[in-house]
Amino acid sequence: MLGECGRAYRAMQTSFTLAQLGDPDVAESEKILRACVHCGFCTATCPTYVLNGNELDSPRGRIYLIKDMLEHDRPATAEVAEHIDRCLSCLACMTTCPSGVHYMHLVDHARAHIERTYRRPLPQRLMRAALAALLPYPQRFRLALAAALVARPLAPLAAAAGLKRLAAMLSLAPVQWPRPPLRPQIFAAAGGRRRGRVALLAGCVNDVLTPEINAAAIRVLTRHGIEVVVATAAGCCGSLVHHMGREGEALAQARLNIDAFTAIEDLDAVVITASGCGTTMKDYGFMLRADSIYAERARRVAGLAKDISEYLSALPLNATAPGAPPLAVAYHAACSLQHGQRITRQPKELLARLGFKVKDVPDGHLCCGSAGTYNILDPAIARRLRARKVGTIERLRPDVIAAGNIGCITQIAAGTDLPVVHTVELIDWATGGPCPPRLREHRRLAAMRSSTTVS
Numbered sequence: 001m002l003g004e005c006g007r008a009y010r011a012m013q014t015s016f017t018l019a020q021l022g023d024p025d026v027a028e029s030e031k032i033l034r035a036c037v038h039c040g041f042c043t044a045t046c047p048t049y050v051l052n053g054n055e056l057d058s059p060r061g062r063i064y065l066i067k068d069m070l071e072h073d074r075p076a077t078a079e080v081a082e083h084i085d086r087c088l089s090c091l092a093c094m095t096t097c098p099s100g101v102h103y104m105h106l107v108d109h110a111r112a113h114i115e116r117t118y119r120r121p122l123p124q125r126l127m128r129a130a131l132a133a134l135l136p137y138p139q140r141f142r143l144a145l146a147a148a149l150v151a152r153p154l155a156p157l158a159a160a161a162g163l164k165r166l167a168a169m170l171s172l173a174p175v176q177w178p179r180p181p182l183r184p185q186i187f188a189a190a191g192g193r194r195r196g197r198v199a200l201l202a203g204c205v206n207d208v209l210t211p212e213i214n215a216a217a218i219r220v221l222t223r224h225g226i227e228v229v230v231a232t233a234a235g236c237c238g239s240l241v242h243h244m245g246r247e248g249e250a251l252a253q254a255r256l257n258i259d260a261f262t263a264i265e266d267l268d269a270v271v272i273t274a275s276g277c278g279t280t281m282k283d284y285g286f287m288l289r290a291d292s293i294y295a296e297r298a299r300r301v302a303g304l305a306k307d308i309s310e311y312l313s314a315l316p317l318n319a320t321a322p323g324a325p326p327l328a329v330a331y332h333a334a335c336s337l338q339h340g341q342r343i344t345r346q347p348k349e350l351l352a353r354l355g356f357k358v359k360d361v362p363d364g365h366l367c368c369g370s371a372g373t374y375n376i377l378d379p380a381i382a383r384r385l386r387a388r389k390v391g392t393i394e395r396l397r398p399d400v401i402a403a404g405n406i407g408c409i410t411q412i413a414a415g416t417d418l419p420v421v422h423t424v425e426l427i428d429w430a431t432g433g434p435c436p437p438r439l440r441e442h443r444r445l446a447a448m449r450s451s452t453t454v455s
Helices: 026-034 041-045 047-052 059-073 079-086 092-095 103-117 122-134 136-159 164-174 205-209 211-223 245-262 276-283 295-304 308-310 335-342 347-352 379-393 407-415 423-430 439-452
Strands: 186-187 198-202 226-230 270-271 305-307 328-332 356-361 400-403 421-423
Touching: 026 059, 026 103, 041 047, 041 059, 041 092, 047 226, 047 379, 059 079, 059 103, 059 226, 079 103, 092 103, 092 335, 122 136, 122 164, 136 164, 136 205, 164 379, 186 211, 186 379, 198 211, 198 245, 205 211, 205 407, 211 421, 211 423, 245 295, 270 295, 270 308, 276 305, 276 335, 295 305, 295 379, 305 308, 308 347, 328 347, 328 379, 347 356, 347 423, 379 407, 400 407, 400 423, 407 421, 421 439
Parallel strands: 198 226, 198 270, 270 305, 328 356, 328 400, 400 421
Antiparallel strands: 186 226
């Protein structure tokens, strides 16, 4: 393969033994490694490399570390864990890569190997265990948020005491009392004229932190003749623990969702309002490929998974609400949506079709720093990425920021006074639903400030 200035790039050579290649995960990683030609195009779009300039904090550098670790079948070291942990799994490198290196599957395998073979320092173990035990379970997470609401004022003290991860977690907690998660139920199509039937992945963090997102999605769907089923026993998609290398827990959560969704008849799609969940669900077929009981059903559910914008783009939506003005919307493309699912145009086209003035964010390929639990586990880098992202957005002078992932919404909202809402909330508003709560509150406060200034 020829690169810039005619320079020849050669595929990476590996030396795994036949015994090692008998492990399907190792065999898959070996195939991914061999696709890499060391070109370095990925470094230009890697957020951590752009910030630090450290080769080991680039996809190419991490690939070398992973290759060395897996090839020699040795336990992960503190250095390897550190550089792999710094990866946001934003997958911008996969969008950039000219060779089709499936970095996502490679880094997921590396994380599982690190989790099995490396003993982290006690504070890290405790924090990661707490996140894995709380976030994927809505009722537990709701109780944790209630406690965080009380402890939130102590975040500066925690930071001063060196408890940076705890401080980050408290500072990201919402200031309102958490509401109960969505109950399993069926929402009938408006007017009794059903033109489609979908299941909604209510999720875990998304449904507890911002239940108004799922509510907006349900209103839009039912308004346009789509029956919505909130499945019994469906819950966390598994991505939160999956990205921490806790494969057993991730696969167990995936199987619960597969059981729940395959039990529902006549589904057109499984609709997802958190794009991070969508990326993982669309990968269920790969994750469970070696499971003889679940492999086929996993592929079926993965094929049904649709981001809410992806599904709505095929419906004839019309702006019907006179109260929804043509606001300037800065559209933040969540990494899991644009890189993980390759969905780039549908959200912007939907907003433009409904009368909003959509503004692209400069350097939109770079992550905001949320990345699941990354903004808690590595708050320093997450804050730098957020500051960069918020700066580029605010220079656009938008009325509102729209994004398709709860992690991005929470992360960006913590760094700006601009209202940050889910894309589907604006779609709901424009097609007959209420003004998104965050936008409504922002406009109320702006009106109060204006009247105070005038008086």
